[in-house]
Amino acid sequence: MTKREGFVVVLSGPSGAGKSTIAQAVVSRVPGLVFSVSATTRPPRPGEVHGRDYLFCTPEAFARMVDAGELTEWTSYCGHSYGTPGDELARLLAQGNDVVLDIDTNGAGQVRRKVTGAVLVFVVPPSLLDLERRIRARGCASDDELTTRLTQARIELAAARNYDYAVVNDDVAQAIEAVASIIRAERCRTARLAGDLVPAAEGTETVGHS
């Protein structure tokens, strides 16, 4: 078999959904899966390492990367900029790695438009589903707080519908296994293997044709 080019796996989800934990765990247990380190203008948090967690840079350096078209996607989030360096992503994919991007829903939309074959996975915190269930069960949410919560839940869930998969993180071990399974299954898609599949001999039956 020839070595196939890798594909991009986007992990998104509301803050606190646990996607960073899931991303790290899946990368450590699925061979051939690597993490794309984003550039950001956000200052490092205690324990974060330049080059491992993020490429920490100044707003000026980030703006230069945007102007030079060096970022595959980028976004502003809570007053800081975040983006995926395109050269490094292309290098990792060309080596045959599948590459995990931990990015927001805005960036995921850009990846969907620009990166062929990307797989989008939305990590849903259980509290969000619990929240929606509770609000729906009540039937009439009459005070301001409930209305705000329902609106927020709808925004989050609406974003999830644009993804290929949604994984509920009510048990982190199961969520990690679910994401790993998605990646393993995506690797087996015939469209990704097309060049490596043995062509059917003339006159043999093919699936889907009568």
Ligand code: 5GP
């Ligand atoms: P944090 O500051 O908590 O590390 O990340 C804030 C948000 O930015 C998270 O939702 C994270 O997924 C997102 N993020 C991190 N890197 C990137 C990136 O390169 N592009 C985009 N679009 N979002 C990112």
